[in-house]
Amino acid sequence: MKVLAINPGSTSTKVGLFEDGKLLWDHTDRFDSDVIGKFATIADQKDFRREGIEKIMADHGVALSDVDAFVGRGGLLRPMLSGTYDVNDAMLDDLKSDRYGRHAANLGGQLAKDLAAKGGCNRAYIVDPVVVDEMMDVARITGLPDVPRRSVFHALNQKAICRRAAADMGKRFDQCRMIVAHMGGGITVGAHENGRVIDVSNGLDGEGPFSPERAGSLPSGPLIDLAMSGQYTRAQLAKMIAGKGGLVAHLDTNDLREVERRIASGDKKAQAVYEAMAYNVAKEIGARAVALNGQVDAVVLTGGLAHSAKFCDLIVSRVSFIAPVKIYPGEDELQALADGAFRVLKGEETAKTYGA
Ligand SMILES: Nc1ncnc2c1ncn2[C@@H]1O[C@H](COP(=O)(O)OP(=O)(O)O)[C@@H](O)[C@H]1O
Numbered sequence: 001m002k003v004l005a006i007n008p009g010s011t012s013t014k015v016g017l018f019e020d021g022k023l024l025w026d027h028t029d030r031f032d033s034d035v036i037g038k039f040a041t042i043a044d045q046k047d048f049r050r051e052g053i054e055k056i057m058a059d060h061g062v063a064l065s066d067v068d069a070f071v072g073r074g075g076l077l078r079p080m081l082s083g084t085y086d087v088n089d090a091m092l093d094d095l096k097s098d099r100y101g102r103h104a105a106n107l108g109g110q111l112a113k114d115l116a117a118k119g120g121c122n123r124a125y126i127v128d129p130v131v132v133d134e135m136m137d138v139a140r141i142t143g144l145p146d147v148p149r150r151s152v153f154h155a156l157n158q159k160a161i162c163r164r165a166a167a168d169m170g171k172r173f174d175q176c177r178m179i180v181a182h183m184g185g186g187i188t189v190g191a192h193e194n195g196r197v198i199d200v201s202n203g204l205d206g207e208g209p210f211s212p213e214r215a216g217s218l219p220s221g222p223l224i225d226l227a228m229s230g231q232y233t234r235a236q237l238a239k240m241i242a243g244k245g246g247l248v249a250h251l252d253t254n255d256l257r258e259v260e261r262r263i264a265s266g267d268k269k270a271q272a273v274y275e276a277m278a279y280n281v282a283k284e285i286g287a288r289a290v291a292l293n294g295q296v297d298a299v300v301l302t303g304g305l306a307h308s309a310k311f312c313d314l315i316v317s318r319v320s321f322i323a324p325v326k327i328y329p330g331e332d333e334l335q336a337l338a339d340g341a342f343r344v345l346k347g348e349e350t351a352k353t354y355g356a
C-alpha cells in the first residue's frame with residue numbers, strides 16, 4: 001500500500017511517498033517569500049501548491065492513481081484528541097475559512113482531499129494536528145476568565161519523537177513521563193504523561209520561550225502600551241508575535257547558524273540574544289517538570305535548533321538536574337503522518353470524525 005504524506009510549511013511544501021510504512025522518496029519545494037506573499041489567503045495558495053506536488057510525483061514517475069491514501073499535516077481546527085482523522089466537509093470548511101487561525105498547515109487536509117479525489121482513492125487524512133488538546137483543566141485557567149489557555153503545538157513531531165525516545169529507553173510510550181521541547185522556527189515545550197500532553201506552551205498565541213521567529217510570552221503591560229500606541233495595525237502586531245518576533249526582531253535573521261557565525265566573529269548582541277533564547281527554553285522545561293510533579297523519565301530536545309550542540313549544551317546545563325536529556329535533531333513529520341495513515345489502512349486504528 002502506498003501513502004503520500006504532505007507537509008505544507010510557511011515557505012515550503014514537503015512530500016514523501018511511503019510503501020508499507022517505508023519511505024520510497026521525499027522532496028521539498030521551497031518558495032521565496034515574495035512568491036507565497038502574493039496570495040491574499042492561505043487557501044488561495046492551494047492550487048499552486050497542488051500543482052507543485054503533482055509535478056514532484058510526475059518527476060518520480062508516480063501517478064495519483066498509484067496512491068492508496070493521502071495524508072496532510074493538520075492545521076488550526078477546533079481542539080481535538082490525538083489521532084488520525086478523515087478529512088470531511090466540516091473540517092474543510094474550517095480549514096478554508098481560517099476560522100481558528102491562519103497557518104500553512106491549514107492546507108494539509110485540503111491538499112490531501114483534492115489529490116485523493118483526483119486520484120480516485122478518496123482516502124484523505126490528517127494526523128495529530130497542531131490543535132491536539134489533552135491539557136489538564138488546571139492548566140487552562142489564567143487570571144482573566146476571558147483569556148483561557150489553548151493547546152496549539154507541534155503535536156505531530158512531539159508525539160512521534162516521544163514514541164522514539166520511549167522505544168530507545170526500552171519503555172512503552174504510554175507509560176512514560178517526558179518533557180519534549182520542539183525547537184524550530186517556533187518553539188513549544190510539552191509535558192507528556194503516559195501518552196497525553198497535559199500541559200504545553202502555545203506556539204502561536206504568544207506563550208513560552210521566544211524562538212527564531214516568534215516573540216513568546218511578553219509582559220502584558222508594555223504589550224498593551226505598544227498595541228494602543230497607534231503605531232501598528234492589528235495585522236502588524238500579529239506578525240510581531242508570530243513571524244517577525246524572536247531572533248528576527250532582535251537580529252533580523254531566523255537562522256541560528258547565522259547567529260552562531262556572528263557570535264564567532266565577536267558579536268556581543270547576538271551572544272546575549274542566543275543565551276536568552278536557550279535560558280527561556282530551559283525555564284519552560286522547568287515549568288513542565290512541575291506539571292509532571294517532578295517525576296520525569298527524560299527531557300527531549302528536538303527540531304532544527306537541536307542540530308546545534310552549543311545551543312543544546314546551554315539548555316542541558318540548566319535542566320539536567322530534572323532528568324537525563326536526550327537529543328533528536330530535526331523532525332520526522334512526514335514519517336509521523338505516514339505512520340498515522342498506515343495505522344488506519346492496516347486496521348490498527350479507526351479514523352476519527354471531525355466535528356461529530
Ligand atoms: N546545523 C544546524 N545548526 C544550528 N541551527 C540549525 C542547524 N540546522 C538548522 N538550524 C536552525 O533550525 C531552525 C529551523 O528549524 P526547523 O525545525 O527546520 O524549522 P521549521 O520546520 O519550524 O521551519 C533555523 O533557525 C535553522 O537555522
Ligand SMILES: CCCC(=O)OP(=O)(O)O
Nearest residue numbers: 130152153154186203204
Ligand atoms: C505551534 C503550532 C505549529 C507551528 O507553529 O508550526 P511551525 O513552527 O512549523 O510553524
